[in-house]
Amino acid sequence: MFLTIATRSSVPEVPATDLGFLLHKNPARPQSLEVAGGTAHVLYPEATAERCTAAVLLEVDPIALVRSGRGRSSEGFTLGQYVNDRPYAASSLLAVALGKLFRTAMNGRCDARPLLAAAAIPLEIHIPALPCRGGAPLAERFFAPLGWTVDARPIPLDPEIPTWGDSRYVDLHLTGELRLADALNHLYVLMPVLDDAKHYWVDTDEIDKLIRAGEGWLATHPDKELITRRYLAHRRNLTDTALDRLTESEGELLEEEPTTEVGDDLPGSAAHPVPSGGGSASTPPSLAAQRRATVLEVLREIGGHRVGDLGCGEGVLVAELLKDGRYDQVVATDVSSRALAQAEKRLRVAEMSDRQRERLRLFQSSVTYADARLAGLDAVVLMEVIEHVDPERLPALGRAVFGVAKPGAVVVTTPNAEYNVRFEKLSAGAFRHPDHRFEWTRGEFGEWAAGVCAAYGYGVEFRPVGPVDDEVGAPTQLAVFRKQEEV
Known part of the structure; x- marks a missing residue:
């Protein structure tokens, strides 16, 4: 051959x-x-x-x-x-x-x-x-x-x-x-x-x-x-x-949007001369990587030692959480048993020491059903999860997460539908993922968040994730919900 x-x-x-x-x-x-x-x-x-x-x-x-x-x-x-x-x-x-x-x-x-x-x-x-x-x-x-x-x-x-x-x-x-x-x-x-x-x-x-x-x-x-x-x-x-x-x-x-023309990134070229100190440029991180980095930063601001990733998928964020020694316990759930099996494989659970395994709780659960195992967490993350839920099931998600689990803080990310016009590969009116049930504008996301806060006693602030466009905002919108002190 x-x-x-x-x-x-x-x-x-x-x-x-x-x-x-x-x-x-x-x-x-x-x-x-x-x-x-x-x-x-x-x-x-x-x-x-x-x-x-x-x-x-x-x-x-x-x-x-x-x-x-x-x-x-x-x-x-x-x-x-x-x-x-x-x-x-x-x-x-x-x-x-x-x-x-x-x-x-x-x-x-x-x-x-x-x-x-x-x-x-x-x-x-x-x-x-x-x-x-x-x-x-x-x-x-x-x-x-x-x-x-x-x-x-x-x-x-x-x-x-x-x-x-x-x-x-x-x-x-x-x-x-x-x-x-x-x-x-x-x-x-x-x-x-x-x-x-x-x-x-x-x-x-x-x-x-x-x-x-x-x-x-x-x-x-x-x-x-x-x-x-x-x-x-x-x-x-x-x-x-x-x-x-x-x-x-x-x-x-x-969502992977390089911000430079990689074809010009040749060492020794006029556009990118080789640094005398041996440094190197790197490819800009994808939006998914920027999203994870922002969520991790927000969790560090929130503080706390017990965190949960609800709808963890194959465990990419969970792996980053386990690397951070400040978290005594990391709870990871998903409705898909196949996703959990992939997460277990990615995290190499079978090879973990007893001490490492004690920090991780990985189990099947749905964000639309109350689960007592999620009670008492300092913070939970719903990263690119809510848009996979049928709109008529969102009230059930609100009750299960904000009303029953009642974590100290909730971090939610979801696509900004207004930004979709900037994705050249995405046809007009289409969603970013075939399993998305909806994609919200910033106003629609804000309206849902306000309703959650009024119903369950949380306050909320919003942050952009990814490059901010003057006309359509950032590609991902992030909300940080914090439990308010009861008077």
């Missing part, structure tokens, strides 16, 4: 050979790595300041692959496991090899060239023989929405006998300006998807691999369902779970 990744540069301060830094593989030294069923090699056929090409060659040993228990047994004839196209055509074997060879690069990390790792650079990828069940048009459908110019040419069964027609393989050329990390993740997912086969058993761990490699692009891909189904070997239960998680992440993708 063989593929090449090439880049070019016309900026002397940023030679094309910096590709070696991004891949963490020195162009002057070929490297090899043993992988399941064979050996993967990385070498550079060309390495000049103007153009650099990294080649990946995977030598597959079919006998070792079968003996390892990873070979497929349904090849159709006795020697089918040993005599097949695996040593020559890009497939899940090559995808796994890429994951091992370039793991750090796929995560977007490069301490030596951080700005370059965050930048879109000119890339050319060539896979001479790629199994493609669906033909060249399917390769176009999968790669083109990701920013690639696709040249997929069918390979004839026999060039000497044209009447036999084309094989199921294509000679694939991709060109475009993308982050290298994104390009590698596209290949990692889509090579086995186009082949529509994997050389190993697919289980629930594959969902996490898909979500991780598909972060930032798969949730909004027009063919995400077909990609997900093929990646997970058409196993319906796994596919449904993965699609649910992708749907949840789709709303956050809409």
Whole structure:
């Protein structure tokens, strides 16, 4: 199996050979790595300041692959496991090899060239023989929405006998300006998807691999369902779970708004010269990250030692709370058992010490039902939760949280519907997330908050989250409710 990744540069301060830094593989030294069923090699056929090409060659040993228990047994004839196209055509074997060879690069990390790792650079990828069940048009459908110019040419069964027609393989050329990390993740997912086969058993761990490699692009891909189904070997239960998680992440993708043109962030360029002290710029945080940071800051202002995250999802905020030693107890709830299972996995509850586990209470609960286990908390957070509740159930939420649990303070965040016009990917009148039941203007949020305060004895103040637009305000609106002293 063989593929090449090439880049070019016309900026002397940023030679094309910096590709070696991004891949963490020195162009002057070929490297090899043993992988399941064979050996993967990385070498550079060309390495000049103007153009650099990294080649990946995977030598597959079919006998070792079968003996390892990873070979497929349904090849159709006795020697089918040993005599097949695996040593020559890009497939899940090559995808796994890429994951091992370039793991750090796929995560977007490069301490030596951080700005370059965050930048879109000119890339050319060539896979001479790629199994493609669906033909060249399917390769176009999968790669083109990701920013690639696709040249997929069918390979004839026999060039000497044209009447036999084309094989199921294509000679694939991709060109475009993308982050290298994104390009590698596209290949990692889509090579086995186009082949529509994997050389190993697919289980629930594959969902996490898909979500991780598909972060930032798969949730909004027009063919995400077909990609997900093929990646997970058409196993319906796994596919449904993965699609649910992708749907949840789709709303956050809409809110990721970089404030600079990352394509100009090349080290040594006129716009961004390399600091003499070795400093580096960083990509602006997403709105979701800004929201979490603001909530954490508000909780520190409120004080207290017992806090709750109601509607905690997969536990991203909970993880930050547990890092802060000021909190003696962190309560995390969600109505979804699947979300709680993901939170438990993310937080590594099984690996926690007894002392750590005593600080965390993770259980299933609904924000619209009174739950005595939530009583006595110093503060609770409803971060991007209320908009998922049917409007007719909001009074029940008010009673359960403000009337029964009665925490000392409640922090609520919700989208500002007025700001939606600033999201280019969001069509007019659409919500940011398919599960949102409503999205409020600032006036509507204020009216609901005033009603809660009057009914349950709280005071409220409002804060913006994210960049404030003079016309439509901030993308997220935050309210801090504090329990008033009874007279």
